[in-house]
Amino acid sequence: MERRELVILGAGPAGLTAAIYGRRAGLDVLIIERGMPGGQITITDEIENWPGVQHASGQELADSFRRHAEKFSPEFRDATVTSLEVRDGRKVVVTDKGEVEAEAVIIATGANFKRLGCPGEAEYTGRGVSYCAVCDGAFFEGEEVAVIGGGNTAVEEACYLTQFASKVYIVHRRDSFRADKVPVERAMSNPKIVPIFDSVVEAIEGGDMVERLVLWNVKTQEVSTLPVSGVFIFVGTAPNSGFASSLVETSPGGWIKTNSRMETSVEGIFAAGDVRDTFLRQVVTAAGDGAVAAMSAYSYITEQLHLQKILLEPPRVNALFYSSIDQEQVRLVGRVEEWASSKNVQVTLVDGYRNLRMMEKLGVRELPTAMVLKEGREVSRASVTSEEDLGLFLEL
Numbered sequence: 001m002e003r004r005e006l007v008i009l010g011a012g013p014a015g016l017t018a019a020i021y022g023r024r025a026g027l028d029v030l031i032i033e034r035g036m037p038g039g040q041i042t043i044t045d046e047i048e049n050w051p052g053v054q055h056a057s058g059q060e061l062a063d064s065f066r067r068h069a070e071k072f073s074p075e076f077r078d079a080t081v082t083s084l085e086v087r088d089g090r091k092v093v094v095t096d097k098g099e100v101e102a103e104a105v106i107i108a109t110g111a112n113f114k115r116l117g118c119p120g121e122a123e124y125t126g127r128g129v130s131y132c133a134v135c136d137g138a139f140f141e142g143e144e145v146a147v148i149g150g151g152n153t154a155v156e157e158a159c160y161l162t163q164f165a166s167k168v169y170i171v172h173r174r175d176s177f178r179a180d181k182v183p184v185e186r187a188m189s190n191p192k193i194v195p196i197f198d199s200v201v202e203a204i205e206g207g208d209m210v211e212r213l214v215l216w217n218v219k220t221q222e223v224s225t226l227p228v229s230g231v232f233i234f235v236g237t238a239p240n241s242g243f244a245s246s247l248v249e250t251s252p253g254g255w256i257k258t259n260s261r262m263e264t265s266v267e268g269i270f271a272a273g274d275v276r277d278t279f280l281r282q283v284v285t286a287a288g289d290g291a292v293a294a295m296s297a298y299s300y301i302t303e304q305l306h307l308q309k310i311l312l313e314p315p316r317v318n319a320l321f322y323s324s325i326d327q328e329q330v331r332l333v334g335r336v337e338e339w340a341s342s343k344n345v346q347v348t349l350v351d352g353y354r355n356l357r358m359m360e361k362l363g364v365r366e367l368p369t370a371m372v373l374k375e376g377r378e379v380s381r382a383s384v385t386s387e388e389d390l391g392l393f394l395e396l
């Protein structure tokens, strides 16, 4: 099977940033993407909150991310990830074009739009129902359309649609928008935008194409119809994590749980960007996550796997676990090094403070601890405070 150091799943802002950081750190990087590199931003017309660039279309920004990543020559592969597995401790990425074994994996597969789930939605998708204003807005020149949703994306995309449509209704189930103040003010000052609050879509109806929405007012309980020829649905997103949801821990909804180093519940598997259980899902946070995930993967590959080789694979290892932030233990390590060289004994020194995963794996709870391992199996352990203790423990 093909073996790689770092495999990144998804080439959106998180995956492309991780590729830049991973390659700069000298890792062999394979990035697997099922569509065009760039991710969700490619379907938005305007990004104005990426620092340093006051205005760019999503496609422009995505192209510049991709070109930047390409400069460091990761390998891009056009494939769909269908599952992520751990087989005999080895991480295997399964795609529709074959399997790849990875030392570390970063899941950066982002999120996708949610559907409303009302009658008519599926039937009219592509015939008036859309999830992408940039892709389909121009088909509605001079027509009346509705945007469904109340967050930033809904309000910003409604503004974009006013370039084409004669009127844009924003249908929202609450009595005010969730979006930020600036986009809301911009939308409300646009004479083509008409908000319809406290309303949910009961059905999308028409003939060959969409002709109207059936709306239900949640306060008055009234049912009404709204004649429109297009419906743009922006009611949130769901994570693209199904291929890994039985492997890594997720929160309700399938968002992947990580710590601040982007480590998931499975060693050597990291997650970054919108797919993660996180407070804010934006380009800037996805890029930041990608950088952290790549550096965590780098430290996992260089430290953890190296440790595995020197600690768990040899026939016999005399190990001393210590803490590099405890001056007494750092002095002990210096003395042990001298003692070991005078006795011609090999002692493998492991900084437990920096290698918590390995400590957990071996059940080391206090430092310093000496341990004898044979082919990765613990034979004995002792708490030691001097080189003499260590000598006694090793029976030397």
Ligand SMILES: Cc1cc2nc3c(=O)[nH]c(=O)nc-3n(C[C@H](O)[C@H](O)[C@H](O)COP(=O)(O)OP(=O)(O)OC[C@H]3O[C@@H](n4cnc5c(N)ncnc54)[C@H](O)[C@@H]3O)c2cc1C
Pocket (backbone or CB within 6 Å): 009, 010, 011, 012, 013, 014, 015, 032, 033, 034, 035, 036, 037, 038, 039, 040, 041, 043, 044, 046, 047, 048, 049, 050, 079, 080, 081, 082, 108, 109, 110, 111, 112, 153, 157, 240, 243, 272, 273, 274, 275, 281, 282, 283, 284, 286
């Ligand atoms: C309409 C719209 C407007 C937006 N406007 C803004 C804005 O103005 N400012 C802002 O900061 N953010 C905005 N966002 C949000 C922003 O796009 C996301 O936060 C950001 O793209 C997340 O990046 P990501 O890399 O985590 O995921 P994504 O961008 O979702 O990228 C994930 C990539 O993984 C790929 N992928 C998924 N599953 C698989 C699989 N199984 N196999 C292989 N590849 C896979 C996808 O094809 C995709 O390319 C907007 C989003 C939308 C939809």
